Amino acid sequence: MAQNTEEIIRVENLTKVFGSGKKAVKAVNKINFSIKRGEIVSLVGQSGSGKTTVTRLILRLLKETEGKIIFEGKDVTNIKSEEKKEYWKKVQAIFQDPYASFNIFSPVKKVLLDTFKLFNSSYSKKEKEKLICETLESVNLRPEEVVDKYPFELSGGQRQRIMIARAHLIRPQLLLADEPTSMIDANLRSGILELLLSLRDTDGCTIMFVTHDLGLAYYVSDRIFIMHEGEIVEEGSANKIITAPEHPYTKQLIKDVPKLSEEWLTS
Amino acid sequence: MSIIKLLLKSPKFLIGFGLFVFLLLTAFIYPAVSTKDPLDMVGFMYEPPSSTFLLGTDNFGRDVFVELIHGMKSSIIIGLFSGLIATAIGITIGLFAGYKGGMVDNILNSITNIFLVIPPFVILILITVSIESRSLLTMGLVLGITSWPWTARAVRAQSLSLRNREHVDIARLNGASTFEIIVKEIMPYILSYIFMAFIIQVASAILSEAGISMLGLGPSNIVSLGTMLSWALLFGAVRSGAWWAFIPPTLVIALITFSLYIMNTGMDEVFNPQLRS
Numbered sequence: 001m002a003q004n005t006e007e008i009i010r011v012e013n014l015t016k017v018f019g020s021g022k023k024a025v026k027a028v029n030k031i032n033f034s035i036k037r038g039e040i041v042s043l044v045g046q047s048g049s050g051k052t053t054v055t056r057l058i059l060r061l062l063k064e065t066e067g068k069i070i071f072e073g074k075d076v077t078n079i080k081s082e083e084k085k086e087y088w089k090k091v092q093a094i095f096q097d098p099y100a101s102f103n104i105f106s107p108v109k110k111v112l113l114d115t116f117k118l119f120n121s122s123y124s125k126k127e128k129e130k131l132i133c134e135t136l137e138s139v140n141l142r143p144e145e146v147v148d149k150y151p152f153e154l155s156g157g158q159r160q161r162i163m164i165a166r167a168h169l170i171r172p173q174l175l176l177a178d179e180p181t182s183m184i185d186a187n188l189r190s191g192i193l194e195l196l197l198s199l200r201d202t203d204g205c206t207i208m209f210v211t212h213d214l215g216l217a218y219y220v221s222d223r224i225f226i227m228h229e230g231e232i233v234e235e236g237s238a239n240k241i242i243t244a245p246e247h248p249y250t251k252q253l254i255k256d257v258p259k260l261s262e263e264w265l266t267s
Numbered sequence: 268m269s270i271i272k273l274l275l276k277s278p279k280f281l282i283g284f285g286l287f288v289f290l291l292l293t294a295f296i297y298p299a300v301s302t303k304d305p306l307d308m309v310g311f312m313y314e315p316p317s318s319t320f321l322l323g324t325d326n327f328g329r330d331v332f333v334e335l336i337h338g339m340k341s342s343i344i345i346g347l348f349s350g351l352i353a354t355a356i357g358i359t360i361g362l363f364a365g366y367k368g369g370m371v372d373n374i375l376n377s378i379t380n381i382f383l384v385i386p387p388f389v390i391l392i393l394i395t396v397s398i399e400s401r402s403l404l405t406m407g408l409v410l411g412i413t414s415w416p417w418t419a420r421a422v423r424a425q426s427l428s429l430r431n432r433e434h435v436d437i438a439r440l441n442g443a444s445t446f447e448i449i450v451k452e453i454m455p456y457i458l459s460y461i462f463m464a465f466i467i468q469v470a471s472a473i474l475s476e477a478g479i480s481m482l483g484l485g486p487s488n489i490v491s492l493g494t495m496l497s498w499a500l501l502f503g504a505v506r507s508g509a510w511w512a513f514i515p516p517t518l519v520i521a522l523i524t525f526s527l528y529i530m531n532t533g534m535d536e537v538f539n540p541q542l543r544s
Contacts, residue, residue: 056436059436059440061436061439061440084442085442088440088441088442092440093436093440095433095436095437096433097433100432100433100434101433101434101437102434103434103438103451103452103455104456104539104540104541105455105456105538105539105540111437114438114441114443115441117441117442117443118441118442150540150541152540152541166437
């Protein structure tokens with residue numbers, strides 16, 4: 001494992017309130033955590049627990065109400081457009097719905113070509129296309145079969161592979177994967193997960209999975225954060241969270257995963 | 268190139284486009300080659316269609332056919348010009364308000380609401396009485412700047428729902444600018460809607476112009492489909508059974524709207540890859 005002790009990102013007292021006055025909703029409430037370079041962590045919680053808001057805050061797609069995000073030792077909370085571009089070279093995401101992640105008016109090639117905007121690169125069009133083909137091959141897709149296709153002509157699995165190819169093309173330091181397999185057929189999930197996990201080995205990428213599925217989190221991560229009603233109620237190594245949960249909500253989550261609870265209750 | 272080829276293969280687009288071009292050519296070529304003045308009183312009141320007067324005469328004894336063609340030209344100019352202005356203002360305000368949200372949205376939305384609550388007809392009358400020479404283009408301009416709020420509101424609602432889509436997030440993560448996102452990620456999704464709003468604006472501008480003309484505030488000394496309908500209504504064409512005074516202009520308004528509408532349906536099927544068969 002490429003994991004070391006250097007911290008890649010730290011979140012301090014991060015809070016996000018939507019609306020104001022009586023209608024105010026605290027989606028994220030003073031959360032703190034840090035992730036080490038090369039680590040794979042999972043943020044686990046049910047729908048509405050605020051985990052997607054955390055992702056969007058880290059990605060700087062949303063402005064926080066309070067708190068700080070420190071990335072590679074630098075406060076990125078108030079970065080502006082050009083700095084954001086630099087930030088997005090290092091922090092990228094894969095979203096839940098592989099269909100909604102595509103502009104339906106753009107074929108695959110255009111979607112992948114757009115990522116070069118991040119790099120004021122001197123690549124020629126041919127070089128870009130070559131890179132795209134290589135990347136598509138690395139996610140087990142045949143470039144000639146998919147590059148000219150529109151998103152609705154592809155399967156869910158193919159679409160998510162293309163999104164992974166997009167991330168692979170950018171080679172970010174930190175990848176936030178927001179429920180990347182929840183809308184994929186069960187039989188294709190492990191393939192997608194393996195590809196995602198391989199990004200750590202090939203690109204040295206740190207990965208934060210955001211999921212409601214504790215079972216999946218256990219299998220893929222080094223550490224797990226449990227999120228409930230906007231707060232991180234428990235954190236620890238994947239093993240510790242499953243074998244010795246402390247918070248009642250974590251215990252409830254483990255109960256809801258039949259296989260895991262059976263396995264651990266009987267052992 | 269391939270889009271144009273696809274458009275040319277769409278029967279709906281071809282029918283709509285063909286009809287619109289036909290109406291446009293008739294409206295612009297006939298007045299250029301014919302010396303007949305639509306305001307000449309050449310016959311008696313409400314003469315039925317005959318070989319001399321193809322569509323009979325109106326209440327002033329003017330040739331309805333000649334009036335119709337000249338009226339079509341004026342109405343198309345007013346309608347298209349006003350539609351373009353209203354749609355341009357409406358989509359600019361709607362897209363920015365919806366995508367930017369927050370303060371920008373609050374300010375733009377307040378402006379839209381102010382325009383919405385003042386009856387457009389009142390603004391129209393106030394503007395038209397203060398303009399001395401009312402040409403076709405000034406009429407189009409006046410109608411355009413009073414009729415954009417509905418488009419702005421509808422476009423804002425659409426862009427509000429689109430801005431949170433994941434493909435918009437992906438575009439932002441690619442470092443795309445606000446302008447690029449609006450034009451490439453949001454606009455294509457509502458293009459058909461925008462064109463639809465444009466068509467409705469064109470049709471309603473033609474009718475609004477009729478209303479304004481009825482009050483005597485329309486373009487001076489110009490025949491339009493609206494003024495023809497106003498005269499027919501004022502001089503009891505329906506009661507006199509003079510159908511030729513009001514059915515032809517109504518039909519032409521319907522045909523202009525229909526041609527644009529069916530063109531839009533055809534274009535939607537081509538531009539939206541999901542609808543391509």
